[in-house]
Amino acid sequence: MSETFKSQNFQREAELAWEHADEGIERQIYGYDNRVMMVKVKFEKGAVGSVHEHPHTQVSYVESGVFEITIADEPQVLRKGDGFYVPPNTLHGALCLEAGVLIDVFSPHRADFL
Template sequence: SEMASGFLVRAISGKNLMLCNVTLQPYSESPLHGHASEEMGIIIEGEFDMKIGDESQLLKQGDIYCVPPDTIHGGVTRKHRTVMVSVFSPPRKDYE
């Protein structure tokens, strides 16, 4: 489902885990937010300027990230589409 303009999420959930294929169009934003779930992911294609807590990092293809529970995070894409796979535990109810 489209979460915001240019931000498409395809998700599947088990009892304790959620796997998401996330596609962000060029110059799209994942606004700063937090959630109770722990989140880990890998960049499959493109680049993503990600902020996790007080740290910022440019993530590129093959880079992985980890967001602890209740940590403010978000980011923006650059001139190319970005595809990432994100895993949440426990599953996020707002993505179901």
């Protein structure tokens, strides 16, 4: 697959815009090309990442906070330093129990975020 677009090689947090993703949820888009994308997602306490699915593989890291993550009807409470994997086309969602940040990586990139 040839690269038809990509982000800048370097991203600086202070220069990246926060985008409204949902009630109590904002995101910053970091590096990406056709094959991969990294996104920083900030949650307020009580914010809900509604249950959804997408064709992308997703791997996420809990940078801070406490989250109840549900993947295919299996809920788990995850804290700073934990992570999770979501296979393509699998229902998943998040409930933020303590304000925090998730680092999401998608393959291929999420065109709907650009």
